[in-house]
Amino acid sequence: MSKKKYDYDLFVIGTGPGGEGAAMQCAKHGMSVAVAETYREIGGGCTHWGTIPSKALRYAITSTMTALKNPALREMGITTTPSLEQLKRGTQAIIGRQVTMRQSFYDRNNVPIYRGHARFVDEHSVSIDGDEPITAETLVIATGSRPYRPAGVDFDHARIFDSDTILDLDQKPISMCIYGAGVIGVEYASMFRNLGIKVNLINTRSKLLEFLDDEIIDAISYHLRDQGVIIRHNEMMESITGEDDGVVLQLKSGKRVKTDILLWANGRSGNTDDLGLQNLEVVANNRGQIQVDEHFQTVVPNIYAVGDVIGVPSLASAAYTQGRAAGMHILGQADGNLRLHDIPTGIYTSPEISSVGKTERELTEACVPYEVGQAQFKSLARAQITGQTVGMLKILFHRETLEILGVHCFGANASEIVHIGQAIMVQPGAQNTLTYFVETTFNYPTMAEAYRVAALNGINRLF
Numbered sequence: 001m002s003k004k005k006y007d008y009d010l011f012v013i014g015t016g017p018g019g020e021g022a023a024m025q026c027a028k029h030g031m032s033v034a035v036a037e038t039y040r041e042i043g044g045g046c047t048h049w050g051t052i053p054s055k056a057l058r059y060a061i062t063s064t065m066t067a068l069k070n071p072a073l074r075e076m077g078i079t080t081t082p083s084l085e086q087l088k089r090g091t092q093a094i095i096g097r098q099v100t101m102r103q104s105f106y107d108r109n110n111v112p113i114y115r116g117h118a119r120f121v122d123e124h125s126v127s128i129d130g131d132e133p134i135t136a137e138t139l140v141i142a143t144g145s146r147p148y149r150p151a152g153v154d155f156d157h158a159r160i161f162d163s164d165t166i167l168d169l170d171q172k173p174i175s176m177c178i179y180g181a182g183v184i185g186v187e188y189a190s191m192f193r194n195l196g197i198k199v200n201l202i203n204t205r206s207k208l209l210e211f212l213d214d215e216i217i218d219a220i221s222y223h224l225r226d227q228g229v230i231i232r233h234n235e236m237m238e239s240i241t242g243e244d245d246g247v248v249l250q251l252k253s254g255k256r257v258k259t260d261i262l263l264w265a266n267g268r269s270g271n272t273d274d275l276g277l278q279n280l281e282v283v284a285n286n287r288g289q290i291q292v293d294e295h296f297q298t299v300v301p302n303i304y305a306v307g308d309v310i311g312v313p314s315l316a317s318a319a320y321t322q323g324r325a326a327g328m329h330i331l332g333q334a335d336g337n338l339r340l341h342d343i344p345t346g347i348y349t350s351p352e353i354s355s356v357g358k359t360e361r362e363l364t365e366a367c368v369p370y371e372v373g374q375a376q377f378k379s380l381a382r383a384q385i386t387g388q389t390v391g392m393l394k395i396l397f398h399r400e401t402l403e404i405l406g407v408h409c410f411g412a413n414a415s416e417i418v419h420i421g422q423a424i425m426v427q428p429g430a431q432n433t434l435t436y437f438v439e440t441t442f443n444y445p446t447m448a449e450a451y452r453v454a455a456l457n458g459i460n461r462l463f
């Protein structure tokens with residue numbers, strides 16, 4: 001019998017959603033696959049210090065605070081102030097369940113996990129913690145990202161955090177400053193404000209979350225301010241100084257903000273600096289990100305990269321799809337059906353935000369004759385029953401063909417609601433039509449009914 005040229009057909013570095021997507025796609029189609037993971041458990045930043053813990057904490061905060069604000073409980077004399085420690089308690093159990101479930105995927109598909117830090121030796125081999133190299137025909141880099149840390153900020157100070165360390169916070173501060181108003185900064189601003197903390201949100205740009213539809217930006221800005229978040233736009237950091245009793249943020253505009261703690265949430269860097277890239281032709285940019293083509297191939301064709309390490313959109317949802325797409329390309333399968341350009345946005349603020357497709361700004365700039373249909377949550381029976389009346393669904397559609405061009409939503413469960421519109425929007429040709437929502441019977445009372453209300457509202461504008 002002839003000896004195989006490589007130890008594995010595929011070797012994946014990193015077990016976050018990107019790595020898992022690629023590893024499972026290839027393992028399920030008969031390839032011999034192995035993965036490497038530096039962290040003590042699999043699942044990636046997504047499971048251990050990003051998506052899962054932040055969303056679990058958010059759920060604990062919103063459900064507890066909503067219950068505590070219930071007038072009936074107050075009348076019964078039930079008042080309490082939960083500690084951060086109590087609110088975080090459930091998170092570890094959820095992480096544990098995620099790890100167990102994901103570990104079973106690797107076990108069932110006979111994918112060995114090499115524990116340790118992988119570095120490239122050459123384009124077909126990696127060494128784990130300096131051990132004897134492991135070889136593979138194809139490799140996928142799915143090493144994720146970490147918060148960008150500027151020089152001059154003391155991240156070892158007990159009061160200065162970034163998005164990877166903020167969940168270690170054990171005492172609830174009275175005030176905090178969040179520097180950076182991207183998705184992570186805005187989500188944490190909303191979450192900590194719900195907990196009663198005085199939040200200052202410092203935005204380096206002129207608007208919050210500029211990639212969203214303008215009306216949604218206005219809505220989230222209004223609601224954050226209404227909840228008591230102080231937002232300052234167009235500000236740049238001059239210095240951050242940790243003191244015994246707080247952190248002083250000196251801004252270039254001359255303003256000074258002093259709060260109990262500071263959360264740095266301004267940008268992320270790809271995890272490539274200790275990956276042995278100097279042994280390959282692959283070069284990372286100044287943010288540690290690797291450039292790939294539409295098949296997620298780097299300049300070295302047998303080396304792919306997926307997920308946060310290739311930059312935007314830096315979402316767990318996208319990383320998983322990219323991993324699968326890379327896997328399909330490696331397998332020689334068609335990958336055009338993965339709709340890689342149809343990635344929705346889900347932002348877990350209060351109210352929640354979600355959107356897919358074009359914004360009004362983009363359609364106006366492209367001179368597309370579109371119309372808008374809107375449904376206010378306050379006019380839906382379901383929202384009135386649940387008391388979650390803040391929010392709106394907005395459908396953008398072509399005024400001549402009725403093709404759906406964008407769906408934008410904010411309010412409770414927006415990240416679920418948006419997928420109904422997305423499912424119609426991706427239908428081929430004339431099947432992508434607003435009339436679907438006018439001609440379809442929706443359960444009543446539901447939030448999905450917002451689609452019929454919005455579609456009728458839009459159609460009524462046509463002449």
Ligand SMILES: Cc1cc2nc3c(=O)[nH]c(=O)nc-3n(C[C@H](O)[C@H](O)[C@H](O)COP(=O)(O)OP(=O)(O)OC[C@H]3O[C@@H](n4cnc5c(N)ncnc54)[C@H](O)[C@@H]3O)c2cc1C
Pocket residue numbers: 013014015016017018019036037038039042043044045046047049050051052054055116117118119142143144145163164184271274275306307308309314315316317318319346348
């Ligand atoms: C606070 C926060 C909230 C978020 N919320 C959401 C959300 O609600 N929805 C959403 O879709 N996304 C969210 N994200 C983004 C999401 O977590 C990331 O996009 C996702 O984790 C990226 O997946 P990945 O596979 O590229 O990398 P990761 O999940 O980071 O996994 C990379 C893995 O590679 C390992 N690794 C790195 N280098 C090596 C090496 N040399 N050898 C071996 N192993 C290595 C790491 O230890 C890690 O386990 C959030 C992120 C943060 C920080």
